[in-house]
Amino acid sequence: GENVEQHPSTLSVQEGDSAVIKCTYSDSASNYFPWYKQELGKGPQLIIDIRSNVGEKKDQRIAVTLNKTAKHFSLHITETQPEDSAVYFCAPRNTGTASKLTFGTGTRLQVTL
């Protein structure tokens, strides 16, 4: 199965700074790379995803970049705000063979004022 690692496990940034979370995976056949955000007391919510034929995708203040050669992808959050404080999970997947996602262990992001 897929081995997924996230770094760092915790991240504290000041409001307005940028945050970067990295996800490393093992299955070279993975072709779908989503990021989920989980706020306190809620279920995870998909915030951005990318497919293997694209190197970067942006949606307002968040972006995801993919390096298939090195088998890692990263979540970038710019101009962080207090409401960005949450736990973020990556979940790479091979859509051709795997019907389920394997989640990373999560990164707790704290945005301080």
Next chain:
Amino acid sequence: NAGVTQTPKFRVLKTGQSMTLLCAQDMNHEYMYWYRQDPGMGLRLIHYSVGEGTTAKGEVPDGYNVSRLKKQNFLLGLESAAPSQTSVYFCASSDLQADYGYTFGSGTRLTVV
């Protein structure tokens, strides 16, 4: 549009008692999943279903059973609860190929004493 609804939201069980967690989705999704989330361990897959009448084991299936008698419902059963099953349980659903990610419910917090 409710998405994924989990009931109950909270429950306290005594060791040895049984219970069923209900997950219902109104998006006509084929795939449904049950995850448990423990501190520092991310999301671990218990069981999943790729269609009505089908179920399969995930990463941590021991002590749990599931049923998918109707496409919109996925039930998770604990026949004899143990303290090790104290956790937050999340249900999720996705379309046939999960190309648009998972939709999660808000979770059930279960405590076994």
